[in-house]
Amino acid sequence: MTTAFSxxxxxxxxxxxxxxxNVSLSLVEGEVLGLIGQNGSGKSTIMKxxxxxHRPDSGLIKVGGRVVQLRSPLEAASAGIGMVHQEQxxxxxxxxxxxxxxxxxxxxxxxGVYKWGDLRDRAKHQLDKVELDIDPFTPVSELSxxxxxxxxxxxxxxxEELVQGHLVILxxxxxxxxxxxxxxxxxxxxxxxxxxxSVVFVSHRMDEILTISDRVYVMSDGRNVAxxxxxxxxxxxxxxxxxxxxxxxxxxxxxxEAHLGDQPALTLKNVTVPGEIEGISLTxxxxxxxxxxxxxxxxxxxxxxxIFGMADEWTGNIEYFGKPLTIDSPAEAVHKGIGYLxxxxxxxxxxxxxxxxxxxxxxxxxxxxRGGGMISRAKERGLIEGWVKKLAIKTPSISHRIDNLSGGNxxxxxxxxxxxxxxxxxxxxxxxxxxxxxxxxxxxxxxIRELADQGLAILLVADTLDEVLNMADSxxxxxxxxxxxxxxxxxxxxxxxxxxxxAMV
Amino acid sequence: xxxxNILRFLRRNGALLVLLVILTAVSTAxxxxxxWRAINGxxxxxxxxxxxxxxxxxxxxxxxxxxxxxxxxSLAAVVAAMLAPTLGSFSAVVVVAGASVIGAVQGxxxxxxxxxxxxxxxxxxxxxxxxAMYLTGAAMVGIQPGIWVYDLLGGRVFGMSNxxxxxxxxxxxxxxxxxxxxxxxxxxxFGANEIAVYISGVRRDWVRxxxxxASAGCAALGGVMMISQTMFASATVAGSLLLPTLVGVIVGxxxxxxGVGGVLSSLIGGLIAILIRVGVTISGLPxxxxxxxxxxxxxxAVALTTDRAKIGLVK
Numbered sequence: 080m081t082t083a084f085s086x087x088x089x090x091x092x093x094x095x096x097x098x099x100x101n102v103s104l105s106l107v108e109g110e111v112l113g114l115i116g117q118n119g120s121g122k123s124t125i126m127k128x129x130x131x132x133h134r135p136d137s138g139l140i141k142v143g144g145r146v147v148q149l150r151s152p153l154e155a156a157s158a159g160i161g162m163v164h165q166e167q168x169x170x171x172x173x174x175x176x177x178x179x180x181x182x183x184x185x186x187x188x189x190x191g192v193y194k195w196g197d198l199r200d201r202a203k204h205q206l207d208k209v210e211l212d213i214d215p216f217t218p219v220s221e222l223s224x225x226x227x228x229x230x231x232x233x234x235x236x237x238x239e240e241l242v243q244g245h246l247v248i249l250x251x252x253x254x255x256x257x258x259x260x261x262x263x264x265x266x267x268x269x270x271x272x273x274x275x276x277s278v279v280f281v282s283h284r285m286d287e288i289l290t291i292s293d294r295v296y297v298m299s300d301g302r303n304v305a306x307x308x309x310x311x312x313x314x315x316x317x318x319x320x321x322x323x324x325x326x327x328x329x330x331x332x333x334x335x336e337a338h339l340g341d342q343p344a345l346t347l348k349n350v351t352v353p354g355e356i357e358g359i360s361l362t363x364x365x366x367x368x369x370x371x372x373x374x375x376x377x378x379x380x381x382x383x384x385x386i387f388g389m390a391d392e393w394t395g396n397i398e399y400f401g402k403p404l405t406i407d408s409p410a411e412a413v414h415k416g417i418g419y420l421x422x423x424x425x426x427x428x429x430x431x432x433x434x435x436x437x438x439x440x441x442x443x444x445x446x447x448x449r450g451g452g453m454i455s456r457a458k459e460r461g462l463i464e465g466w467v468k469k470l471a472i473k474t475p476s477i478s479h480r481i482d483n484l485s486g487g488n489x490x491x492x493x494x495x496x497x498x499x500x501x502x503x504x505x506x507x508x509x510x511x512x513x514x515x516x517x518x519x520x521x522x523x524x525x526x527i528r529e530l531a532d533q534g535l536a537i538l539l540v541a542d543t544l545d546e547v548l549n550m551a552d553s554x555x556x557x558x559x560x561x562x563x564x565x566x567x568x569x570x571x572x573x574x575x576x577x578x579x580x581x582a583m584v
Numbered sequence: 585x586x587x588x589n590i591l592r593f594l595r596r597n598g599a600l601l602v603l604l605v606i607l608t609a610v611s612t613a614x615x616x617x618x619x620w621r622a623i624n625g626x627x628x629x630x631x632x633x634x635x636x637x638x639x640x641x642x643x644x645x646x647x648x649x650x651x652x653x654x655x656x657x658s659l660a661a662v663v664a665a666m667l668a669p670t671l672g673s674f675s676a677v678v679v680v681a682g683a684s685v686i687g688a689v690q691g692x693x694x695x696x697x698x699x700x701x702x703x704x705x706x707x708x709x710x711x712x713x714x715x716a717m718y719l720t721g722a723a724m725v726g727i728q729p730g731i732w733v734y735d736l737l738g739g740r741v742f743g744m745s746n747x748x749x750x751x752x753x754x755x756x757x758x759x760x761x762x763x764x765x766x767x768x769x770x771x772x773x774f775g776a777n778e779i780a781v782y783i784s785g786v787r788r789d790w791v792r793x794x795x796x797x798a799s800a801g802c803a804a805l806g807g808v809m810m811i812s813q814t815m816f817a818s819a820t821v822a823g824s825l826l827l828p829t830l831v832g833v834i835v836g837x838x839x840x841x842x843g844v845g846g847v848l849s850s851l852i853g854g855l856i857a858i859l860i861r862v863g864v865t866i867s868g869l870p871x872x873x874x875x876x877x878x879x880x881x882x883x884x885a886v887a888l889t890t891d892r893a894k895i896g897l898v899k
């Protein structure tokens with residue numbers, strides 16, 4: 080068995096965050112390596128390093144024993160490395176044939192003009208490889224997601240004719256948008272191409288990893304914590320390894336005592352958003368923190384956005400303090416007393432190029448005004464300064480631009496927008512600690528706990544296991560748009576981290 | 585002063601500096617321009633454009649663009665002139681109110697149809713122009729003196745053109761609205777980050793409708809001012825005002841990417857546009873060169889003031 084490809088001691092940092100910490104990986108010819116880990120464990124980064132999309136800060140990349148530099152996807156391609164993208168990279172308005180050769184040297188053209196016959200033959204040849212029986216001149220927009228994934232694979236496999244030697248094919252969560260028969264078809268293709276290529280397969284789903292992989296490679300906190308042959312995989316051990324640093328110290332934890340209101344603030348019955356979530360039911364009481372957790376794309380965010388009136392179409396029932404909730408815009412949700420802190424702070428949360436005070440006052444400033452749509456900046460100022468002090472927001476003054484604050488302080492400013500009014504009853508937090516340093520995280524947690532103690536109903540989509548274990552009164556685990564586990568009484572009797580991970584992947 | 589500070593100073597006071605430079609240049613070449621009578625005449629002649637500049641500022645503060653203002657001004661002038669014999673002074677009120685409603689619909693359609701504002705307003709431009717042509721049969725429509733509102737706007741009371749006084753009043757009202765009301769706060773925030781403002785619970789459609797209603801209403805007021813001066817209307821009477829109006833707004837410092845600027849700085853921009861026009865005239869260049877000058881000015885001003893980080897790809 081010869082090593083086709085290897086990474087040796089790769090590290091990669093993004094600003095303050097270490098995405099990859101001294102990671103090594105070797106790939107034997109003809110094997111399928113299954114890569115598994117939680118959100119933020121470094122799976123995507125390592126794939127991007129292999130595909131030439133990220134350059135490592137340190138470490139070596141070897142192809143067939145030779146050290147190479149992968150400065151771009153093109154250089155990776157000429158070294159025989161191709162990536163089947165998670166977010167589909169096809170241009171939907173072009174035909175299959177055009178897409179197949181879009182990133183290749185223009186061989187089917189004469190003076191820049193397509194030789195259509197030649198293009199058709201060559202495209203047909205590539206599609207035959209993945210047993211896809213479609214007209215090469217079909218526009219991609221007319222294909223199903225399964226077929227598109229096959230075209231993506233064919234696009235990568237056409238490297239065969241361009242590169243001598245062994246191929247390395249990277250699959251970044253290819254099954255996320257596929258249905259079971261399509262997944263089976265993909266797996267049989269992966270098994271078929273093993274004769275002349277090595278495969279790295281990333282998935283959130285443990286069962287898929289176990290089905291397709293010859294070896295399993297586990298990542299946690301930017302490190303490779305285990306590599307196991309298929310023959311001696313212990314699934315429980317893998318779950319345990321994936322928890323990583325997100326383990327809660329059971330001795331030091333201070334359980335929160337919740338005082339729940341009698342009438343539920345929010346009741347969801349059978350809420351479905353086509354293609355995203357299915358049959359979601361939950362209840363949330365005033366004073367309760369309900370933690371939602373799941374891997375990326377599990378649908379937890381969609382639940383919040385549906386309640387907030389941002390889903391285009393949904394079915395089911397949502398009750399708000401006993402009355403049916405019918406809203407179709409955030410403005411209505413806010414009017415009824417529901418707030419939402421989006422995960423994308425820079426694009427959806429903060430208003431760039433604007434002062435701290437305007438960011439705080441945008442939603443509820445008018446409630447402190449003179450009436451008739453007139454605002455009172457003087458009155459607002461005192462209140463905003465109060466929140467800045469209370470949340471320990473580090474800013475030279477409230478007229479300072481929000482852009483110049485650190486991430487944690489920006490997030491606190493965006494949060495205070497919801498605390499500024501007098502009418503908020505439900506607060507939904509979507510990954511509130513994403514991108515924050517540990518100090519800012521614990522500050523934010525303290526605030527969220529205090530808000531719940533004051534009777535606010537809080538729906539929290541968490542980034543990590545320790546977040547829900549430390550904060551939530553109940554936990555709902557999401558997987559593929561459905562509820563995969565419900566845990567009540569979390570503070571009194573916390574579940575194990577493994578139990579959560581098992582329900583997630 | 586660091587580079588950033590210099591840039592910020594120029595962004596804030598650049599328009600005023602440019603105004604002073606051009607004023608110095610023009611008055612050196614033609615000292616007569618500084619006489620009160622000349623100034624008054626210029627302000628009176630250009631009052632329609634100035635009031636349009638005030639209104640056109642609002643969509644641009646949102647990061648939108650209303651291209652239909654000049655066509656709306658012509659249409660409003662035509663309709664007002666046709667209604668004047670029967671409705672008298674009331675015709676002006678009807679026209680401005682009607683234009684505001686049409687503007688509000690335009691603003692609403694942007695969000696409803698998810699079509700960029702420049703396309704919606706370009707369509708509106710064609711419609712307004714066509715309707716004005718149809719109504720007039722490409723002929724001029726005159727009005728008789730003796731109608732109170734047109735006589736008032738055409739005359740002067742405090743030694744100053746009443747039209748220009750009205751421009752100042754309208755600008756003052758909008759400036760106060762922008763500074764002291766929740767709507768004004770929402771307009772600036774909308775221009776800075778529309779998505780965040782939407783998620784903050786602001787009704788985007790209402791904000792956009794208001795801005796386009798203001799823009800169309802001011803354009804109609806401009807049209808009414810025009811007939812009060814010329815005593816006639818035609819389907820193209822305000823047709824040449826689109827470019828100088830946008831020049832005024834943008835040179836004044838309201839960035840086309842939205843979120844920064846204001847109506848008072850637009851007024852300064854408007855004065856610059858007037859002086860550019862005067863400068864071209866006294867330099868002896870043919871009148872057609874005015875549009876060339878405005879074209880060059882708008883290119884420079886947009887290049888200097890646009891926040892490209894916000895737009896992403898420039899298309």
